[in-house]
Amino acid sequence: MKVAVYEGVRSIRLQERPKPKAAPGEVIVKIKYCGICGTDVHAYLHEGLLQPGLILGHENVGTIDEIGEGVEGWKLGERVVAGPPGLCGECYYCKHGYPTLCETGFSRTNGLAPGHDGGMAEYMRVREPKTMLHRIPDEVPSEDAVLVDIMAVGLRGILQSKFKLGDNVVVVGAGAIGLCVVQWLKLGGARHITVIQPSQKKREFALKLSADVGLNPLEEGAAIREKVMALYGGIGADIVYECAGTNPAIKTSLELTKSGGQVMLLGVNEEETPFVEALLIQRETEIKTSLAYGEDEIRLCLDFLAQRRFKTEGMVSDIIGLDDIVEKGFERLASTKGLVKVLLAP
Numbered sequence: 001m002k003v004a005v006y007e008g009v010r011s012i013r014l015q016e017r018p019k020p021k022a023a024p025g026e027v028i029v030k031i032k033y034c035g036i037c038g039t040d041v042h043a044y045l046h047e048g049l050l051q052p053g054l055i056l057g058h059e060n061v062g063t064i065d066e067i068g069e070g071v072e073g074w075k076l077g078e079r080v081v082a083g084p085p086g087l088c089g090e091c092y093y094c095k096h097g098y099p100t101l102c103e104t105g106f107s108r109t110n111g112l113a114p115g116h117d118g119g120m121a122e123y124m125r126v127r128e129p130k131t132m133l134h135r136i137p138d139e140v141p142s143e144d145a146v147l148v149d150i151m152a153v154g155l156r157g158i159l160q161s162k163f164k165l166g167d168n169v170v171v172v173g174a175g176a177i178g179l180c181v182v183q184w185l186k187l188g189g190a191r192h193i194t195v196i197q198p199s200q201k202k203r204e205f206a207l208k209l210s211a212d213v214g215l216n217p218l219e220e221g222a223a224i225r226e227k228v229m230a231l232y233g234g235i236g237a238d239i240v241y242e243c244a245g246t247n248p249a250i251k252t253s254l255e256l257t258k259s260g261g262q263v264m265l266l267g268v269n270e271e272e273t274p275f276v277e278a279l280l281i282q283r284e285t286e287i288k289t290s291l292a293y294g295e296d297e298i299r300l301c302l303d304f305l306a307q308r309r310f311k312t313e314g315m316v317s318d319i320i321g322l323d324d325i326v327e328k329g330f331e332r333l334a335s336t337k338g339l340v341k342v343l344l345a346p
């Protein structure tokens with residue numbers, strides 16, 4: 001079978017490998033679509049995040065191709081979403097109701113950890129089918145189901161925040177996650193949603209998906225604070241969702257939150273983040289983070305998709321073959337800011 005192997009910074013190479021065979025307890029999934037995630041692009045551009053030699057891809061949709069001995073509850077050909085990390089069920093966090101914090105969750109996730117190749121290949125071995133495979137309802141096309149990963153990250157970010165019906169909210173960064181956050185906030189009853197995003201295309205898309213106002217931080221500069229204050233009674237937003245993962249975005253988020261409000265960090269920023277502690281204390285700003293998602297969020301996402309309550313049109317920017325993974329995939333995502341989600345169809 002054809003696979004795309006991550007070999008380090010700006011290096012992904014196509015290879016021919018034997019198709020994996022299901023050992024007892026495992027399932028082989030034939031990949032229909034694999035989304036290229038921001039995490040994958042980050043690893044493509046920077047050293048240290050993911051290990052060379054790995055087949056990337058954790059946003060996977062496909063069909064059950066082979067069922068290993070002892071695995072029950074699945075039929076060949078069934079459509080599945082393969083994710084999130086299989087929780088171990090035994091560590092402190094799993095036992096205390098925090099599955100996303102499982103001590104070995106990351107190290108057992110397909111497409112992120114050594115020994116657990118991802119979906120940028122024709123077939124993928126799933127070592128923990130019980131927790132990682134989710135049946136796709138008939139009403140949900142595979143092109144939508146593959147969005148479950150980004151939808152679920154956004155959904156959990158909101159569920160983890162103090163959000164309540166009637167809140168004024170700001171979303172900083174309208175990439176794939178930010179756009180999902182906008183939609184969930186609207187579904188959840190936000191009073192008003194402001195989106196802050198430099199790319200005009202993405203700003204317009206956010207407005208189409210139900211944001212009320214879109215502002216360009218590069219054009220507005222310092223005036224952005226007055227604009228948001230004016231929108232929200234002179235006090236600022238109840239909650240700001242930071243979905244860009246950069247220092248300027250975090251600074252903006254802190255500035256736009258009302259006193260006693262919350263900044264929810266959903267972007268991943270590897271740099272040290274400077275902030276004026278005295279200001280945070282004076283304003284009792286709360287900062288919270290959220291990681292990945294669990295089975296409950298996946299189920300809710302698939303259910304909302306089945307009910308057609310989540311808009312997916314325009315979320316997939318392009319579908320490309322494995323042969324085009326570098327030029328039309330990673331290189332384009334690294335340089336073009338207007339793309340939302342690019343799917344591989346191995």
Ligand SMILES: [Zn+2]
Nearest residue numbers: 037038039149
């Ligand atoms: Zn992802």
Ligand SMILES: [Zn+2]
Nearest residue numbers: 088091094102
């Ligand atoms: Zn655990």
